[in-house]
Each structure stands twice: as C-alpha cells, then as structure tokens.
Amino acid sequence: MSTTTTETEAVLIAGSRRGSGPRPPAVRVEGRAAPAFYWMVWPALILFAFFHTVPVLVGIFFSFTNYPGFGEWDFVGFSNYLNLFRDDRVLAAYGFTFGFAIAATILTNVISLAIALGLNAKIVARNAFRGAYFVPYVLAVLVVGYVFQFLFSNSLPKILPNIPIVADNMLSNPQWAWLPIVVLAVWQASAFAIIIYLSGLQTIPQELYEAASLDGAKAWRQFRSITFPLIGAFFTINMVLSLKGFMQVFDHVMALTNGGPGTATESISVLIYKGGFTGGEFAYQSANAVIFVIVIMIVSFLQFRVLQRREADF
Template sequence: MATPVLTRQTSPAAPAGGPRPARRRGLTVTPRAFYWMVVPAVALFALLHTVPVLIGVFYSFTDYAGFGSWDFVGLGNFIALLQDDRVLKAYGFTFGFAIVATVLTNLISLAIAVGLNAKIALQSTFRGIFFIPYVLAILVVGYVFQYFFANSLPVIASGIPVLRDNILTNPDWAWLAIVVLAVWQSCAFAIVLYLAGLQTIPAELYEASALDGARPWRQFRSITFPMISAFFTINMVLSLKGFLQTFDHVVALTNGGPGTSTESITLLIFRGGFQGGEFAYQSANAVIFVIVIMLVSFLQFRVLQRKEADF
C-alpha cells in the first residue's frame, strides 16, 4: 500500500515587479498607505463639514443670537418659520426662479449640444468656448451684467417699455435679469455633459433611420433623446439643486432688492444669521432648506429615472 505524500500549500507567487500582497486568514490586508491617504481626508471633511452641520442643527433648537447666552426653545424656531411671511416669500421666489432657470438651461443647452454635435470639426473649439462662463468668478461676471442691465440695456432697448428703465429696480421684472445671468453661466456645464452623452450614440442608428426616411425631429425624438436620457436626468437634478442654492447671482445683481422681491433663501439665511442676530432662527431655516433640497432631488431622480425606463 502506497504511503500518501503530504504537501504544504503555499500562497501564490507575487507578480513580477510588485510586492507580494499580505494575506491573513485568506483575506487581503489593506496596505497602510490606504489609511494614510483616506483617514486625513475623512477627518478634514468631518472637521470642516460634518461638525459645523451638527452644531447648526443643535443651535436650531435654541434662541442663540450668535453671541451671548442661549436657552433651548425646542421646535419654536421651526413653527415660527412656517408663519413668517418673509421666509415664505423667499421660498416662493427661490423655487420660481429655480424652475424657470432649470427649464431654460436644459432647453438651450440641449439645442446647442445637438447642433454642435453635427459639426464634428468644430466640437473641440466650441466646447472650450462654451465652457468659459463656468470657470469665471460669478461675482465678477455678475457686476459686469449689473452694469449692462443698469446702463447699456436701457439705451439699446429704449423702445421696449420694460427695458427702457433699469430692470434691476423693477420689483416685478428684476428676477428676469437674475435668470439671464444664471442660465448664461450654467449652460456651459450642461452643454459639455450633453455633448458627452451625444458622443455615445452610434452613428449607425442615424444612418439606418435616414434610410427609413426619418427626419431630424423624428431622429431626435426616437433616437437622440432616449439615448441621452440619463444625461438629461443628471443635468436636471444638478441644475435645480444649484439654482435652489443661488446666492452669488442675487448678490451681484440686486442684493435681494428692490425691497425683498428677489431675496433667495440662501441670502435670507446669510443676512439673518450673520447680520441680523437670528443665528438659531436661520439655522432652523437652513435645516428645513437642506431637507427640502434632498426631497426635491430624490423625487426628481425617481420621476426622471422612471421615464428613462419607459424609453
């Protein structure tokens, strides 16, 4: 009867030119370099983001004015916010502005991207040109637009009653100037995203549809838009979220005026929290605003992704 030979199992050899991966009980041990890179980043993020957020949530349940002593008031700040006409007006302006700007940004950006995609030779050049507004400091650009709306436009469009005077001083139409600035600046990023999506569509689909007699509009409706619906979802969510948090555009053009007709939620939180002695009150406003943005973004994703499935 042959005697069995016992062999010792060894770990697989390390690849040539690289260190042998450390193993413990069959599991790969994470290199120490990973922790040296990740732990400082997580700690810095927690220090500069998470901790201030938790402090703000804590103060939202107090009557802290930003200085001096404070006492707990429970849900008093949140109840008062629901009865504050200025807060409700700011929410109304912010959502109205955000919806209009989001729709215009995506319509204009998609139209430009589709037209630019047909000009293959000029894509790289125009992509760089259209992206310039996104990298410019919005406050600087905003003050340029302010001069244009206040001084140049009344002369250029003197025959139009609404534009004959400085539109920024008109409480009924000042919001339109903010929309123009916001859309002009935001289209840059949206165009680049749509161009990236358009380049993923195989050219054979358009060639086959053209042979079947499909016109450009039918190609867009049946091929282009369904194929870039995921990019449309991302652009819509990012646009609406960004416009709901608008601050620089308002400060540069109207600073919330005339009166409070163009006062956004973020501007109201800044003014009341840091200049008006309402630190705790506006902290509660900020908590509500964060929850609102999260809910709106979640609903957008659910609705738009369901549309993607229908395509």
C-alpha cells in the same frame, strides 16, 4: 486556503526576497488593508468631518435655541421651526427660489441641449466652439455678476430706450428684477450642461441615424425616437443638478440685486445669510437652513425617481 494559492504566494515572496521576479502587490496585509490606505483615507475623513460634519451638527444644535449669534442663549425647542411656517418673508423667499429654480432649470436644459446638438454636428472649428461655450463655467460668478449688473442698469437702457421694461432698469423693478438673475444663471450654468449633453450624444451609434434616414425619418423624428431616449440618463443628471444648484442660488442674487428691490429677489440662501450673520437671527436661520436642506433632499429624490422611471419607459 488551497494548496495552489499557498504555492503561488511562496514563489512571489521568495522572488521578492531575492530581489528578482514578481513582487506581491501590497494591497492587504494579513486580511486587512495596507497601512498606506489608512494614511490616505484618515486625513481626508478628518478634514471632511471638521469642516462639514461638525458645522452641520453645531447648526442643528443651535436651531433649537434662541442664540442671536453672540452672548447668551437658551433652549426654545421647536419654536424656531414652527415660526418659520408663519413667517411671510420666509414663505416669499421659498416662493421666489422655487420659481427661479424651475424657470432657470427649464431654460438651461433646453438651450444647452440645442447647442450640444449643434456642436455635435460636423461643423468647422467644432472643438474651438466647445471650448468657447465652456468659458462661462470657469469664470467667477460674482465678477461676471457685476458685469451683468452694469449691463442691465446702464448699457441696455441706453441701447434700447424704446422698450419700457429695459429702459426703466429691470434691476430696480420688483416685477422684473428676477429676469436678469435668470439670464445670468442660465448663461453660466449652460456651459456645464452642454458638456454633459455632448458626452451623451457621443455615445449614440451613428448607424442608428443612418438606418432611420433610410426609413425616411426626418430630423425631428430622429431626435424624438433616437437621440432623446438614448441620452435619457444624461438628461436626468442635468435636470437634478440644475434644479439643486439653482435652488441654492446666492452669488447671482448678491451681485445683481442683493435681494432687492426690497425683498423681491431674496432667495432662501440670501435670507439665511442676511438674517443669520447680520440680522441677529443665527438660531432662527439655522432652523431655516435645516428645513431648506431637507426640502432640497426631498425635491432631488423625487425628481430623480420620476426621471429615472421616465428613462425606463423609453
């Protein structure tokens, strides 16, 4: 410790003892964090471990057993994991989940970016429109889902009776039941994506657009050469969060179709819930949940790496 530092600390301590002068910030005590820091961190850490880490470890433990959710159980090793890859219902659920997630992610980002570009322009009541577009994100998905269920099963067949797909009630059609779920998911998720894109658009200097206009660049050229490259990081965030969120779809399916008709719209989350909590497959679906977490982590990591490399190329 240098002489200058020692003298400074002595002046601060002396001033604090006299009740005047600057007081030393109580950040560290003898090279350690202040006790207040631990009092703030430890309760949060304990609660996180109790409500998150412990249940995860318990689920992983039971995934190696034949526990049905009640009664006795025995260890079965990796048989649950091996059976997952031979289960047609599980494979079909993964197929629906990935198809739904990819379609919803693409539509959400295309629609959100288009709306954000419009809201970023100088239009009348721009802030009011921004607030209106964010409303779907704060509404309960289950409540809105039941409204959409009534819309697709009762209102639209009466309003559009000449369109066969709509008139026959899409929610009861195994081939088209996924479409209302995508509509609901995109409608609800676009609100948050719009806010992210608006934040990115506001970081772009207007001088770039003025210079591009002077060079004769049209709107599409400006978007392709200026706007999209400069919001590349925000595009990455939205794509990763959207795909991850849609792969975990649950409320939308439960509200609209409950996984039906049959198992046509049964996502992985719905399958885990039905089999694990009401189907006597607690251990089996715990193994499914472990695999699902690993799949989400791998997909998100690969997606993040690819999109980040894309950002570097701009």
